[in-house]
Amino acid sequence: MNLLVVNAGSSSLKLRLLGEDNTVLADTTVDRWSGEMRPLEDFLRGAPSVDAVGHRVVHGGSEFTSATAINDDVRAEIEALTGLAPLHQPRALAGIDAARQLLHAVPQVACFDTAFHATMPAAAATYAVPASWRRKWDLRRYGFHGLSHAYASRRAAELADRPGARVVSCHLGSGASLAAVANGRSVDTTMGFTPLAGLVMATRSGDVDPGLLVWLQRAGLTLDELEDGLEHHSGLAGLSEAGGDLRDVRQAAENGDAHAILALQVYVHRLRQGIAAMAASLGGIDVLVFTGGVGEHDAALRADTTAGLAFLGIGPNSTAVAVVVVEAREDIEIATQTRTLLKETS
Structure with missing residues (x-):
C-alpha cells in the first residue's frame, strides 16, 4: 500500500x-x-x-x-x-x-495530535477550575505533539532495548513539549488546553502565572495584544534580542550577549524542571529521548540539560537511564495509524 x-x-x-x-x-x-x-x-x-x-x-x-x-x-x-x-x-x-x-x-x-494524550489519567488531565466551567466548555489538558511523542517514545524504547520502558519524550522545535510515556501510553504532558502551555518555546511563553495575565489586562492590555504577545513575541524571542531561533540565541550568547545568555539559562531551567516532573508522573525514568529540530541537532543543549539531572540517574557515567536521539518522523506514525485503521475496517 x-x-x-x-x-x-x-x-x-x-x-x-x-x-x-x-x-x-x-x-x-x-x-x-x-x-x-x-x-x-x-x-x-x-x-x-x-x-x-x-x-x-x-x-x-x-x-x-x-x-x-x-x-x-x-x-x-x-x-x-x-x-x-x-x-x-x-x-x-x-x-x-x-x-x-x-x-x-x-x-x-x-x-x-491530541489523541495520544487521551490516555492521561484524570488527575493529570483535569484543571482545578470551577466544575461549571469544565462542564460548559469541556476544559481539560489535551496535550499536543502526540504523533511525534508516540513515534519517538516507541522508537527510543526499541533502540534502548527496554520494552515497556518509562520514557520521557522531549519534542523540541519552535514549539516544544514533553510527554511522560509508560509502556507506550501517555500519562502526562507539559502542554494543556492549548499549545501555549509548558516549556519556553521559540516565540511562545510556556507556563505563566494566570494572575499575571489578569493583572496585565487590568493594566490596559487588550485581549488581542495579550494573545499576540504570548504567541508571537514571548519565549526565546521575548527573553533575548536575537529572535526565537535557538541557533541565533546561542551564537549571541557565545558573543557575550547578556540577554541571550539569560534566555538559554531560562530555557534549560524549564526543560530540566519539566523532565523531572514527567519522571515523577512515571514514578521513575528508564529512557530519555530528544526529538524535533532542536532536540536532534543541538548537542550542547542536550548536554546542558542532562548535566543537571544526575539525581535521576541521567549522565555520562550512569547506565540507569538511556539517553537517545530520535529523528522526528510523524509521517511514520500517521502511516502506521492509517494502515492499522484500514486493516481493522476492511
Whole structure:
C-alpha cells in the first residue's frame, strides 16, 4: 500500500508518499502555503499511485481519541474544533478538502495530535477550575505533539532495548513539549488546553502565572495584544534580542550577549524542571529521548540539560537511564495509524 501523508502546519505543507515498508517514494515541502490545492496537484502528477491518505490534524478535542476515517460528518466535527487550534485546524481542513477532491476514490484518515494524550489519567488531565466551567466548555489538558511523542517514545524504547520502558519524550522545535510515556501510553504532558502551555518555546511563553495575565489586562492590555504577545513575541524571542531561533540565541550568547545568555539559562531551567516532573508522573525514568529540530541537532543543549539531572540517574557515567536521539518522523506514525485503521475496517 502506497500511503500519502499530508502534514499541514500553520504556514507549511509537507507531503510524503511512503511505500509498504515506509520507504520514501516521493517527498516535498511547501514552506509558505495558504491552503490552495495546486501544490498537492503538482505532487500527485509526478508521484506513484496513492492507495490511502493519512492527514495530521492538531486538535481532536474529546471527540476523537484515535485515528478516524474521514467522511462529511467527521470533517464537520473537525471544523467545529477550529476555535481550539485557530492556526492549524483550517490548514488541516484545506489539506483534507484538496486530497478528497483530487483522490475522491481513495480512503482518507485523520490522525490527531491530541489523541495520544487521551490516555492521561484524570488527575493529570483535569484543571482545578470551577466544575461549571469544565462542564460548559469541556476544559481539560489535551496535550499536543502526540504523533511525534508516540513515534519517538516507541522508537527510543526499541533502540534502548527496554520494552515497556518509562520514557520521557522531549519534542523540541519552535514549539516544544514533553510527554511522560509508560509502556507506550501517555500519562502526562507539559502542554494543556492549548499549545501555549509548558516549556519556553521559540516565540511562545510556556507556563505563566494566570494572575499575571489578569493583572496585565487590568493594566490596559487588550485581549488581542495579550494573545499576540504570548504567541508571537514571548519565549526565546521575548527573553533575548536575537529572535526565537535557538541557533541565533546561542551564537549571541557565545558573543557575550547578556540577554541571550539569560534566555538559554531560562530555557534549560524549564526543560530540566519539566523532565523531572514527567519522571515523577512515571514514578521513575528508564529512557530519555530528544526529538524535533532542536532536540536532534543541538548537542550542547542536550548536554546542558542532562548535566543537571544526575539525581535521576541521567549522565555520562550512569547506565540507569538511556539517553537517545530520535529523528522526528510523524509521517511514520500517521502511516502506521492509517494502515492499522484500514486493516481493522476492511
